[in-house]
Amino acid sequence: MIQELKSNYGHLFEEALLNEINQVGTYKEVSEGSKLMDIGDYIKAMPLLVSGAVKILREDNDGDELLLYFLEKGDTCAMTLTCCIGQTKSEIRAIAEKDTKLIMIPIQKMEEWSSKYKSWRNFVFNSYHNRLNEMLETIDSIAFLKMDERLLKYLNEKARVSDNNIINNTHQEIAYELHTSRVVISRLLKKLENLGEIELHRSHIVIKNI
Amino acid sequence: MIQELKSNYGHLFEEALLNEINQVGTYKEVSEGSKLMDIGDYIKAMPLLVSGAVKILREDNDGDELLLYFLEKGDTCAMTLTCCIGQTKSEIRAIAEKDTKLIMIPIQKMEEWSSKYKSWRNFVFNSYHNRLNEMLETIDSIAFLKMDERLLKYLNEKARVSDNNIINNTHQEIAYELHTSRVVISRLLKKLENLGEIELHRSHIVIKNI
DNA sequence: TTTTGTTTGTAACCTATGTTACTGTACAGA
């Protein structure tokens, strides 16, 4: 583990902290689509992402979903941090967007390291910072953008995260994450195809001009 | 200042920290409607709210606004915290919702106190926690609720913050904060009045059943 | 090959919300 740890967090954390993480952290590999956490779960550990990507979703009372943002290499889940303090339940759902490697840290260490290591403190603050900004981005999208703009942004985001220009999702899946209906997505995708922005295929979409 | 400080933050901070705050903090009173911070501003100090309320707004490229949430007694601005670390510009606008008293802390103290005082650390973490949750609430509202539900929620929130059941706003002002148009708000307000939920007057609204 | 379920395309329709335009009325200042 120490190898992957160093290459991803070596520039952030001092030697002593890296060693502590190596001792108490547990290495974990999850495959695409597996659920890392659900709404209402109690949190026992916080994840440090080593590779891959995780999507964070919100759900309303009717079970309708909405994609909030992605976690990527070097990220941690600010919602988890938040829950560690208050010992509250998770407000969000986390699902591996692709095969993902992570290191799980027992939450008891949070507080201890916060006083002991300045680098840890900064990391935590930075994570909050990043998450707040991503939430703002999300709010901007749903409040200020029309569905076609949101869709295009979503596709580009997906492409960026998965590191290629092919989106392996059905229209139905996209509709869930944007909290709209399949017909609407099909309609707008077709429009984007006619504009030459994308190519539609069964169960996958190719993004052009990237 | 020490008096107001103790009564609001005495249960959170230890004696030594309270004294430091008292020494380096500057007391400030602002009246309703005054702008505390705008988008693009550089942040030089972080505010601790002693009394009153501050509304936090987001703006899109066309200058259209959206209310994010309110800060109240005992709150601080997580966006400010966020900016302190990155030395970045403000992403939001802050306007006094009513006459407000606050203590301004120079941002240099942030880092120093974070390592020195556990209570300060917890306060900062807690602020992030609260703000993230409020952002989630905001996202829920704009993503999952219809405009009439959002409006009712907004009115109740306003009433709660201003501590009485009269909203002193024009339809136009409400429309700005919910990012819609005056006509839509007038229409929905009239509907709410017919349902017996509110009473409409010129430049103010009375909330019943509270 | 046939069958079955999944995915997509599309039409037709509905509703919430946004837009424009015009009215009357309350209020403030001249």
Next chain:
DNA sequence: TCTGTACAGTAACATAGGTTACAAACAAAA
């Protein structure tokens, strides 16, 4: 008292997006 402006009510219309329904294309299984 008169007048201009801000505020609110409302109608008429435009549009984005949500809904229902159905057919065609495709893929996997039998």
